[in-house]
Amino acid sequence: MSDSIHEQICIIGSGNWGSAIATKIGRNAAKLPFCHDTVSMWVFEEEVTLPESDKPVKLSEVINSKHENVKYLPGITLPSNIRAVPDLKEACQNATLLVFVLPHQFLPNLLPIIRANVHPTRCRGVSLIKGLDFDSKTKMPVLISKTIEEAMGRGFVCGVLMGANVANEVAMGKMCESTLAGNFGDDRINERIRQVFDEAPNFRVARIDDVAGAEACGALKNIVALGAGFVDALGLGGNTKAALIRVGLLDMAKFCGMFFEGVEQGTFLESCGMADLITTCYGGRNRKCAEEFAKLRLADESINIDQESCNALWTKIETELLHGQKLQGTLALQEVHSILESRKLEESFRLFSMIYNISFKGEPVSSMTDAIQVKKSFTEMLRRSSSRRLEIS
Numbered sequence: 242m243s244d245s246i247h248e249q250i251c252i253i254g255s256g257n258w259g260s261a262i263a264t265k266i267g268r269n270a271a272k273l274p275f276c277h278d279t280v281s282m283w284v285f286e287e288e289v290t291l292p293e294s295d296k297p298v299k300l301s302e303v304i305n306s307k308h309e310n311v312k313y314l315p316g317i318t319l320p321s322n323i324r325a326v327p328d329l330k331e332a333c334q335n336a337t338l339l340v341f342v343l344p345h346q347f348l349p350n351l352l353p354i355i356r357a358n359v360h361p362t363r364c365r366g367v368s369l370i371k372g373l374d375f376d377s378k379t380k381m382p383v384l385i386s387k388t389i390e391e392a393m394g395r396g397f398v399c400g401v402l403m404g405a406n407v408a409n410e411v412a413m414g415k416m417c418e419s420t421l422a423g424n425f426g427d428d429r430i431n432e433r434i435r436q437v438f439d440e441a442p443n444f445r446v447a448r449i450d451d452v453a454g455a456e457a458c459g460a461l462k463n464i465v466a467l468g469a470g471f472v473d474a475l476g477l478g479g480n481t482k483a484a485l486i487r488v489g490l491l492d493m494a495k496f497c498g499m500f501f502e503g504v505e506q507g508t509f510l511e512s513c514g515m516a517d518l519i520t521t522c523y524g525g526r527n528r529k530c531a532e533e534f535a536k537l538r539l540a541d542e543s544i545n546i547d548q549e550s551c552n553a554l555w556t557k558i559e560t561e562l563l564h565g566q567k568l569q570g571t572l573a574l575q576e577v578h579s580i581l582e583s584r585k586l587e588e589s590f591r592l593f594s595m596i597y598n599i600s601f602k603g604e605p606v607s608s609m610t611d612a613i614q615v616k617k618s619f620t621e622m623l624r625r626s627s628s629r630r631l632e633i634s
């Protein structure tokens with residue numbers, strides 16, 4: 242990338258996190274000399290009703306006139322250089338930096354349009370999506386960043402930004418950290434991309450190389466957070482939740498070591514690892530919805546709930562508690578369960594499997610503690626993996 246080329250940034254997605262990160266990117270783009278001032282943000286168009294009128298209006302128009310995403314991030318002013326664009330082709334026209342931030346189930350249909358319209362040779366990407374794909378042929382998990390790279394072709398490089406970043410808190414400017422994982426070319430380009438996100442002193446972004454470790458942690462911690470909601474519904478308290486978090490990290494590290502190459506042990510200690518796991522188990526949407534799911538089940542454990550009614554219950558809770566925002570942990574849980582089941586590994590991942598059985602197979606919520614009571618120690622697992630990389634087969 243030569244100095245004469247300015248970064249044209251396009252944010253793909255405008256939900257809770259998409260809008261929150263737009264506050265950082267917008268302010269940074271306005272002051273960084275290597276960025277175009279205007280940042281486009283692709284909006285999945287929908288109609289909203291404002292308190293002052295009962296006539297529905299387009300969300301993109303409201304964002305551009307009020308500089309506020311009244312549906313997904315109410316009460317936060319977006320920088321005026323963030324331009325909401327409902328037409329995807331127009332939004333990503335000639336973009337050199339794509340920021341993918343939408344629930345991953347909506348991504349596949351968009352990628353061919355994006356590929357056809359971005360800058361043909363200079364475009365890179367950073368995914369903020371916390372999810373996983375599943376390849377039913379190889380029975381392997383697939384990183385969303387890899388799905389993006391393949392769909393974009395032409396040597397497109399996609400890194401990730403993962404971290405302990407509950408969107409509302411980031412948007413309010415409360416201090417937190419995040420991890421940018423990826424190698425975008427050379428040190429200078431890596432630093433440029435880091436600066437697009439970093440907003441000192443309240444949003445500290447550190448860069449690492451380990452994309453697989455960072456991204457897998459971001460997806461898998463959502464599963465553990467469902468377990469945290471079950472623990473909260475059972476009223477088990479802080480010590481039990483801490484045990485769940487430790488055992489959850491163990492399953493996460495084991496899964497990473499088994500299914501992804503080159504995951505670094507240190508990644509689990511970055512913001513994208515332990516820190517994100519903690520914040521999601523206390524303040525995230527997955528925890529909140531899982532607590533509600535478990536409370537409803539506990540109120541009537543006699544119901545033998547089957548997969549179909551479990552699915553319906555999760556959907557009802559998502560609609561009622563999240564008002565259009567999307568629950569990602571139940572999707573990741575289903576992907577991970579498919580992999581474990583097809584490889585007969587359920588017993589080796591007792592926590593993930595129990596969270597699945599409670600979520601989708603009618604297992605009583607009270608069984609949660611059985612899966613936390615494991616003798617496994619982290620020290621032993623790391624000792625078995627002799628290098629600083631996790632190598633578990």
Ligand SMILES: NC(=O)C1=CN([C@@H]2O[C@H](COP(=O)(O)OP(=O)(O)OC[C@H]3O[C@@H](n4cnc5c(N)ncnc54)[C@H](O)[C@@H]3O)[C@@H](O)[C@H]2O)C=CC1
Nearest residue numbers: 255256257258259285342343344347370371407408566567
């Ligand atoms: N909200 C948070 O605190 C954080 C979220 N994340 C991750 O960021 C990603 C995006 O999440 P959020 O921005 O929170 O989204 P969200 O859950 O708040 O919003 C849902 C989004 O999906 C869009 N949508 C609905 N139907 C659609 C369709 N058919 N096609 C395309 N888009 C459609 C909506 O317009 C909305 O922008 C997820 O992977 C999430 O796990 C990561 C860190 C923090």
Ligand SMILES: O=C(CO)COP(=O)(O)O
Nearest residue numbers: 404405406407525526527
């Ligand atoms: O990823 C998050 C915080 O880093 C948000 O998690 P939830 O989707 O559970 O709210």
